[in-house]
Amino acid sequence: MSVGRDxxxxxxxxxxxxxxxxxLRRWEDRHKTDPWSKRKGFATKTKAxxxxxxxxxxxxxxERGMWNEARDGDIAPIAIAHLIEAFEVHVRSNSAPRPRxxxxxxxxxxxxxxxxAFEAMSVESLNDLKKPDNAxxxxxxxxxxxxxxxxxRNRAVIDKRxxxxxxxxxxxxxxxRNDYMATLKQFGRWLEETERLHRSPFAILRKIDGEPKQRQxxxxxxxxxxxSAAIQRTxxxxxxxxxxxxxMRSARRRAMAVMLxxxxxxxxxxxxxxxxxxxxxxxxxxxxxxxxSKSTESVPLHDGLRALLAGWRKLQAVEMGRSIxxxxxxxxxxxxxxxxxxxxxxxAERLRDDAAWAEIEHESDKLLDLHSMRTSLANALDEDVPDxxxxxxxxxxxxxxxxxxxxxRDAAKxxxxxxxxxxxxxxxxxxxEELGTHAGTQVG
Numbered sequence: 115m116s117v118g119r120d121x122x123x124x125x126x127x128x129x130x131x132x133x134x135x136x137x138l139r140r141w142e143d144r145h146k147t148d149p150w151s152k153r154k155g156f157a158t159k160t161k162a163x164x165x166x167x168x169x170x171x172x173x174x175x176x177e178r179g180m181w182n183e184a185r186d187g188d189i190a191p192i193a194i195a196h197l198i199e200a201f202e203v204h205v206r207s208n209s210a211p212r213p214r215x216x217x218x219x220x221x222x223x224x225x226x227x228x229x230x231a232f233e234a235m236s237v238e239s240l241n242d243l244k245k246p247d248n249a250x251x252x253x254x255x256x257x258x259x260x261x262x263x264x265x266x267r268n269r270a271v272i273d274k275r276x277x278x279x280x281x282x283x284x285x286x287x288x289x290x291r292n293d294y295m296a297t298l299k300q301f302g303r304w305l306e307e308t309e310r311l312h313r314s315p316f317a318i319l320r321k322i323d324g325e326p327k328q329r330q331x332x333x334x335x336x337x338x339x340x341x342s343a344a345i346q347r348t349x350x351x352x353x354x355x356x357x358x359x360x361x362m363r364s365a366r367r368r369a370m371a372v373m374l375x376x377x378x379x380x381x382x383x384x385x386x387x388x389x390x391x392x393x394x395x396x397x398x399x400x401x402x403x404x405x406x407s408k409s410t411e412s413v414p415l416h417d418g419l420r421a422l423l424a425g426w427r428k429l430q431a432v433e434m435g436r437s438i439x440x441x442x443x444x445x446x447x448x449x450x451x452x453x454x455x456x457x458x459x460x461x462a463e464r465l466r467d468d469a470a471w472a473e474i475e476h477e478s479d480k481l482l483d484l485h486s487m488r489t490s491l492a493n494a495l496d497e498d499v500p501d502x503x504x505x506x507x508x509x510x511x512x513x514x515x516x517x518x519x520x521x522x523r524d525a526a527k528x529x530x531x532x533x534x535x536x537x538x539x540x541x542x543x544x545x546x547e548e549l550g551t552h553a554g555t556q557v558g
Contacts, residue, residue, distance in 0.1 A: 121173050125162040134162040138169050141176040192240045192310075198228050201304055227297045234261045243305070243315050254315035258298055262319070265291045292321050330482040332490040334539040336474050337376045340465065341369035343472035345544035363433070368464060369545050370426060370445050371457060375487030376494075377419040377532070377540060379508050381406060382484050386455045391440040393423060396529065411509050414529040418540030425546040457484075491535075498534045507532060 123138030134156040143149040153169075156162040206221050235257040237243060243254045252260075265286040295316075302314030332340065344365040351358060374380045378398055380388065387404045393415070402410045423444070431438050442448075446455040458464070462483035469482055476482060488508060495504050507528055 121170060123166050123169060125159060125166055127159070133157060134159050136162050136166050136169070138166065139173075140169075141173045194232050194237050194239055194242070195229075197240060197305075197310070198225055198232075201225075201228070201301055204304055224297050224300075227294050228301055231258070231261055231294060231298060234264070240305075240310060243311060245315075255318045258295075258316055258319060262291050262295055265294065288322060295319050295321060328480055329486040329489045330476050330480040331493045332474065332486070334376070334490075334494050334535050337372060337487065337490055338539050338542055339472045339474060340468055341372040341542045342544060343468040343474075344369045344372075344464070345542070347468060347471050349544065364458070366429075366545060367445050367457070368461060368468075369542055370422075371461070371484060372465070372487055373419060373422060373540055373542065374445065375484050376491050377416040377535065378413050379488050379491050380413070381488070382457065385484070386446050386457055388444040389440070390427070390438060390442055390444060393444070395420070405509070407509065413507065413509070414532045416532050416535065416537070416540070418535075418537035421537070422540040422542070422545070429546055494535055495531065499531045503528065503531050 121139060123136065125134060125136055127134050133154065135152055135154040136156070137150055137152050139149045140151050143151065153165055156165065202221050202225050205224055206218075232238075235242075235254070237254070237257070245253060266288070298316040299314070299319055302311075302316035305311040306314045345362070348358060348361045348365040351361065371382075371385050374385050374388065375382075380398070380400075383404050384400050387401075388398075392399050392401070396415055397412045398415055400411045400413070402408050405411045426444070427438050430442070443455055446457060449455050465484065466482050469476060492504050492508060495507070499507075
């Protein structure tokens with residue numbers, strides 16, 4: 115039996131040779147400055163060593179959460195809930211920092227998946243994850259396979275309004291199934307590495323392949339209608355005036371995110387962290403910290419988007435009651451301390467609601483989200499702009515070493531190509547109405 119790395123102990127004889135004593139570290143005191151304790155009065159060294167071995171076994175069981183004080187230290191099956199809590203600590207301590215608004219999101223998601231899986235598998239303790247004595251009984255891997263297969267049932271049922279698999283039907287996508295499988299395998303490896311089990315019960319599980327869902331492609335007119343729908347839906351809602359003002363603020367930011375995704379090809383994280391200091395008269399410069407390539411990148415500023423941003427800046431100044439600083443965020447709010455700027459998690463669902471409200475035609479098997487705006491940009495330019503230029507505008511890493519080390523992207527030269535999309539695309543009805551201004555002012 116292996117011992118926790120904090121364990122230490124030894125047997126010693128008193129100076130006068132009258133008896134033996136044991137000096138050891140107790141599990142409860144392992145983090146104290148002076149964790150040592152003594153047990154004295156053993157007549158022989160053999161009895162002292164027996165006490166030390168018992169103390170070591172007790173330490174091991176407590177380290178694994180299997181010590182039952184109510185039964186005088188008898189080995190009790192550890193509850194699966196306690197194991198999940200210990201696994202959360204492990205994942206949290208071994209996860210690289212992520213630039214997201216909720217650093218705990220990854221840990222919470224893994225724990226939630228495990229709880230759902232084990233509830234469906236009727237797993238309540240560590241003993242339920244061991245191989246059963248009865249050869250005809252279901253093994254943990256059998257139960258896991260049954261659970262994963264059940265997730266895929268009725269996955270072809272499509273909710274046409276939300277453009278996603280209908281969760282009420284009990285179905286899930288292949289990606290979701292694979293994510294749950296990966297979490298179970300990760301948990302099983304942890305059980306094996308910490309010697310709670312001799313072998314992971316989930317090692318036999320395998321990933322299944324499936325066609326990834328393609329993204330919806332919109333024309334520039336549909337993109338404009340999508341952005342406008344966010345505003346018009348709010349204006350026509352029956353919410354109270356106080357709530358309507360709050361919803362309008364959210365709708366305007368959603369509309370701006372759509373236009374930045376389409377006319378600048380920005381990714382979600384780039385939109386979330388976009389500040390006015392990144393924008394000049396001709397380009398948007400994205401800090402390497404937030405770019406997918408991890409290096410500073412520039413994109414040309416579309417003429418219509420330049421005008422829209424000018425009006426948006428004035429609108430923000432009115433909302434905030436002060437002039438806009440270069441360090442202010444363009445779309446999102448300043449985050450609380452310890453977090454990062456973020457768009458609402460439900461923004462994709464809201465976009466699908468906007469599309470349904472505006473009666474924008476779509477294919478039921480396509481996904482509509484913020485990243486769909488980049489897909490739509492590529493398709494809007496497809497007939498008039500060479501593929502190599504579209505790749506440059508979307509900042510795809512083609513060209514390998516030459517592009518990375520020898521050529522630098524010149525955003526100014528790409529300006530005429532992005533302006534193949536008419537400037538009227540950025541004239542979103544209702545977006546800047548509160549200012550009573552026309553989006554024709556230059557960015558100041």
